[in-house]
Amino acid sequence: MESSFRDGRSISTRFDRYKDILMQHEGTIIRPPNEGSSILLQVAVGCSHNKCTFCGAYKGERFRIKDRETVSQDIAYAARHCRDQRRLFLCGGDALVLPQARLQEILGEIRGQLPWVTRxxxxxxxxxxGLxxxxxxxxxxxxxxxxxxMGLESGDDETLARVCKHGNSEAIIHxxxxxxxxxxxLSVTVLLGLGGVERSSIHARATGQVLTRMDPQHVGALTLMLMENTPLHAQWQRGDFELPDAQGMLTxxxxxxxxxxxxRGLFLANHASNYLPLKVRLPSGKQAALEQIDRALAGHEPLKDERFRAL
Structure with missing residues (x-):
């Protein structure tokens, strides 16, 4: 759900704004917010699942693994032009699904040609x-x-089934x-509003409980924004899905x-889609963050204007 260009360009960042445009990116390029300063190396096009009803990022794109020559050329390009970037992100909706031998080959090339990359x-x-x-x-x-x-999206199995997410909460935890x-x-992404108004409270509570069991180092909470090319948007238009309003999302x-x-971890709700940007260090910062949300719910804390919310 992170911001991306749809014409084959990568996301602009301080470092790779122009460099990555010259790399051989195809289709939609998506990366996590905290990979904004990373080298964006596309190793696959599209998503291997591509059935989630809320996600329109890869609709119309057939999943495929990029050929060795193209990936090697991009690594060589990064070796010449990306020497000030210490992190690299393997782009693709589910890059870890690549065969083990191919992943090891790519990681070996990165280590050999980009020795300054630390992660x-x-x-x-x-x-x-699981593979x-x-x-x-x-x-x-x-x-x-x-x-x-890893995308959890929701800890509520009913919600996961409704949005056609692969696997249930137990599988994702494991x-x-x-x-x-x-x-x-481990960084886990969750989606506020995914259960609709009907399962809002169940979705929120179950997701917190699953996150507790997973105990990741990072949590990224995004707010659902309906994309016109998705089945969930069609459900909303028919009246079969009711999206919580700003107050509902905050609740x-x-x-x-x-x-x-x-x-010990970070709970981040500072994505462009969120109404109230939060960066919470757990467990120490929880109470202060809850109080900030309470102020927002009471109208004493400004919320992001709809015009400035984005995927």
């Missing part, structure tokens, strides 16, 4: 992680994979824990945060 990140669904053995996950860690971004056990950092955020306990 490689990628999106990894529970399905993709790797424990030893294979550790091999990826040893080869430089430092963080995996695979997320395997990422951590392999020694990689969900409060419930979700209240139900989330992390050993």
């Amino acid at each position: 490689v990140g990628a999106y990894g669904s529970a399905k993709a992680v 790797k053995s424990d030893s294979q996950l550790m091999e990826l860690r040893d080869a430089g994979m430092g963080i995996v971004y 695979q997320g824990l395997r990422i951590k056990q392999a020694g990689m950092r 969900e955020l409060r419930t979700m945060l209240e139900c989330t306990t992390l050993t």
Whole structure:
């Protein structure tokens, strides 16, 4: 759900605004907000699942793994022009789904040609992680994979089923824990509003409980924005789905945060889609953040104008 261009260009950042335009990107390029200063190396086009009803990012794009020559050329380009960037993100809706040998080959090229890169990140669904053995996950860690971004979206299994997310909460918990056990950092994305008005409270509470069990180092809470090319938007138009308003989204955020306990991590709600930007260090900052949300709910804290909310 992060911002992207749809004409093949990458997201603009301080470092790669012009450099990545010259790299051989195809289709939609999406990256997590905190990878904004990273080298964006596209290793796959589209998403291997591409059935979630809320996501229109890759609609019309057939998933495929990019050929070796193109990826190698882009790594060589980064070696010449991206020497001030210490992190690299493997672009693709679910890059971890690539065969193990191909991932190791790519990581080996990165280590050989970009020795200054200290961390490689990628999106990894529970399905993709489940295709790797424990030893294979550790091999990826040893080869430089430092963080995996996993979409939970909701801890409510009914909501997950309705939006056609692959797997249930137990499967996502299990695979997320395997990422951590392999020694990689885990960042989990959740979507405020995904359960609609009908399951708003259930969705928020269950998601906080699942996050607590996963205990990731990072949580990214985004606010659902309906995209016209998605089945969920069509459901909304028919009146089969009711999107919570700003107050409803804030109430969900409060419930979700209240139900989330992390050993030590960041709970971020500072994405462009959110009404109230928050950056909460857990567990120490929870109470102050809850009080800030309460002020916002009472009308004493400004919310982002709809004109400035974005994917």
